[in-house]
Amino acid sequence: MAVIALCSASGSPGVTTTAVALAWNWSRPVTLVEADPVGGSAILAGVFKGVREYRAGLVELALSPLDAGDALLEVGDRVEGTPVTFVAGPRSPAQVPSLEPVWGRLADAFDDLDRSGQDVIVDVGRLGMRGCPEPLLALADLSLIVTRTNLVALAGVRPWAASLAEHAPAWRDAGLLVVGAGAPYSVKEVAATLGLPVVATLADDVDAAAVYHRGTPAGRRWGSGPYVRSVRAAVDAVGSRIARGRAELLEGATP
Ligand SMILES: Nc1ncnc2c1ncn2[C@@H]1O[C@H](COP(=O)(O)OP(=O)(O)OP(=O)(O)O)[C@@H](O)[C@H]1O
């Protein structure tokens, strides 16, 4: 089992859309946790087009008397035709303070998912927001800052990358997920500027991404187009990075 946390530093580079896209294309069962403290469930309104009613989510998990693993199962909803179980986030920022104790409980719940062979993708939202679930970034096997490659985006990520370098190992494995490589800066330039590895890249295609962002109908060639191909490649790249990290850990533990 692996936990992958996605976040942003500034702007709206596509964290939520990317979390949905990765989850929908994940190669194993996966729990998608909407932990962005902004609230309002961008996913229920987005890929589900507001058709799916809010039933339960992190707030109910916080209130549940069940142990964390059972509570997570209770609040998660299977999404038919996908590998995804969806856990909705807070509906309003006013609920966010009540979520503070949830992050620790989720660590236990994720361990339970481990035993059932599930991965977890978490939409953490923007770094530095009030109520930002920092413990999830720290416990994730891989924490990725989603960013574009223009100067404004890179300037936003830079202080976070510097602070990660200063406080290593604040995250177990930190990297970048770049949307729109080469527009204008290349993956190489971005990695060198920020001192973080670019783990995956996604095509910059606002129309193709809209399928996962707000449930627009997929065109005939969408599934074989550059955006979906980049999502599948990103799924593979994230999986390989985690597998490599684990192999290194095991090697390190061998006397
Ligand atoms: N790969 C992509 N290429 C082009 N546009 C994209 C891509 N991914 C997402 N977008 C677009 O970017 C916009 C913001 O997406 P999204 O809401 O996922 O960003 P976010 O980082 O989660 O924002 P917020 O900080 O508001 O939560 C949307 O219009 C979405 O369609």
Ligand SMILES: [Mg+2]
């Ligand atoms: Mg978002």
